[in-house]
Amino acid sequence: MIKEMTCVACPLGCQLTVELNDKNEVLSVTGNTCKRGEQYAHDECTNPVRMLTTTIKVNGGSLPVIPVKTSAPIPKGKMFDCMKVINSEVVDAPIKMGEVLISNICDTGVDIVATNEM
Template identity: 60%
Template sequence: MKRNLVCIACPIGCPIEVELNDAGEVVGVTGNTCPRGEAYARTEVTHPVRSLTTSVKVEGGVHPVVPVKTAAPIPKEKMFDCMQVINAVTLQAPVAIGDVVVKDICGLGVDVVATNND
């Protein structure tokens, strides 16, 4: 079986073709122009992941919210579960880039970290 993807590893957006055998295992990746593309294609057809970026309420800072991201990509289907957890958080200023906002979110082994100072 073949699956056609557009690589999202970088803004070039290479068209990638992934060849899968009957067991659903990847047997070939073509069209990518870098190793990141191959890694993306392999993950995308087996267990797709995404980086999640959003914002968190902050009290006593310059702005009412501060931006955050997952420190590593998380399973795509867990994005809304993570949003629920993040939206329940209120931080106290000061916040610095890299501060851990939620540790090990949804038990995924990934922290949510601040991406700006406030």
């Protein structure tokens, strides 16, 4: 299988062509102009991860929601499952910067933490 992607390791944005076998293993990477491009292609094809940022509803705060993020990047495919859990939660003010609001979300081993205080 051939996969096309844009490298975001730097602003150059090389167009990468990645050749994969049936087991989703990378056979070759072309189009990159440095080593980081090759690493990026490998990571994106084998285990793509993203930081998830969103908001959680707040009880008794100065605003109805508080911004949050994942404490570490999570598998790309789990973003929408995590959103479902986060949107079903309500937390009580006061909330400290960096406070863990949901721990081990969707068994990722990653926490949802506040990115502001309220």
